[in-house]
Amino acid sequence: MSSINSERSQLIDHLIGQLKLSSTRGILFHQTLADFLGLNITDHKCLGFLLEEGPQTAGKLAELTGLTTGAVTGVIDRLEKAGYVNREKDPHDRRRVMIAPAMDSQARMGKLFLSLYESSVQMSSQYTDQELNVILRFITESSQMMLQETDKLKQLIETKPSE
Amino acid sequence: MSSINSERSQLIDHLIGQLKLSSTRGILFHQTLADFLGLNITDHKCLGFLLEEGPQTAGKLAELTGLTTGAVTGVIDRLEKAGYVNREKDPHDRRRVMIAPAMDSQARMGKLFLSLYESSVQMSSQYTDQELNVILRFITESSQMMLQETDKLKQLIETKPSE
Numbered sequence: 001m002s003s004i005n006s007e008r009s010q011l012i013d014h015l016i017g018q019l020k021l022s023s024t025r026g027i028l029f030h031q032t033l034a035d036f037l038g039l040n041i042t043d044h045k046c047l048g049f050l051l052e053e054g055p056q057t058a059g060k061l062a063e064l065t066g067l068t069t070g071a072v073t074g075v076i077d078r079l080e081k082a083g084y085v086n087r088e089k090d091p092h093d094r095r096r097v098m099i100a101p102a103m104d105s106q107a108r109m110g111k112l113f114l115s116l117y118e119s120s121v122q123m124s125s126q127y128t129d130q131e132l133n134v135i136l137r138f139i140t141e142s143s144q145m146m147l148q149e150t151d152k153l154k155q156l157i158e159t160k161p162s163e
Numbered sequence: 164m165s166s167i168n169s170e171r172s173q174l175i176d177h178l179i180g181q182l183k184l185s186s187t188r189g190i191l192f193h194q195t196l197a198d199f200l201g202l203n204i205t206d207h208k209c210l211g212f213l214l215e216e217g218p219q220t221a222g223k224l225a226e227l228t229g230l231t232t233g234a235v236t237g238v239i240d241r242l243e244k245a246g247y248v249n250r251e252k253d254p255h256d257r258r259r260v261m262i263a264p265a266m267d268s269q270a271r272m273g274k275l276f277l278s279l280y281e282s283s284v285q286m287s288s289q290y291t292d293q294e295l296n297v298i299l300r301f302i303t304e305s306s307q308m309m310l311q312e313t314d315k316l317k318q319l320i321e322t323k324p325s326e
Contacts, residue, residue: 011292026189065187116308116312119308
């Protein structure tokens with residue numbers, strides 16, 4: 001391998017190392033928050049989805065998160081018990097049950113995320129528009145890739161139920 | 164606000180939205196993996212730390228992850244019971260106990276991360292060196308920020324023990 005290719009491959013490895021570290025620290029942030037809220041990390045991320053996207057059926061929530069419908073039922077049960085969501089009949093179709101965030105959920109969560117949001121804005125503001133567009137493209141692609149990798153992982157797990 | 168500033172602020176908001184989505188999807192990937200391994204997501208991330216950084220004392224592991232020493236003890240207990248780590252005496256200081264990954268942990272975990280690693284390399288390869296350096300700087304700063312925000316969150320939680 002030429003030294004140019006080797007430098008480039010080091011750059012990519014360095015980036016992947018930082019992505020992993022960043023993912024770990026993100027998870028530890030959310031774990032700290034989930035511990036405080038008395039939820040597990042997945043419950044609390046599902047609540048985040050509902051706060052952003054509005055009321056959803058359990059099926060749609062499973063689809064959005066990639067969790068099984070069984071796992072989603074458990075998440076909703078815990079969130080409902082803790083007072084963060086309610087099961088409500090869809091006014092347009094009374095046979096359909098929607099999972100809706102409780103009225104004060106946004107305010108309770110918002111306070112805990114305020115500092116992270118402000119720091120994110122401040123950090124991003126130090127980049128040019130051109131740089132931000134590159135970063136946005138990369139993050140969007142990463143996020144799409146993560147979804148595909150989760151699907152691949154599920155297939156791998158299903159075909160090899162024991163290790 | 165001028166339209167230029169408004170466009171820029173939309174760009175930043177869009178980026179922050181994608182960062183959140185990417186974080187959620189990363190968490191769901193790790194949750195899927197942790198479920199399969201019979202661990203919780205924090206256990207499995209701590210194991211990742213040990214595989215990358217080598218054996219650590221429980222105190223150092225708490226420092227690296229930002230978890231309390233009590234929480235770290237629980238993590239180590241679960242990982243040891245599941246056969247992923249061993250408590251070993253430090254050969255250089257017999258009074259010191261090191262937490263070491265079990266011999267086959269790397270291989271067992273590596274297989275599950277292989278596809279994610281390969282996809283990350285492939286995705287990164289589509290960017291120029293200059294773009295990769297911008298992305299690397301942003302991810303490194305984000306990761307540092309997450310650590311600071313976790314500390315701030317802990318302080319907020321400690322000063323307001325009930326919601």
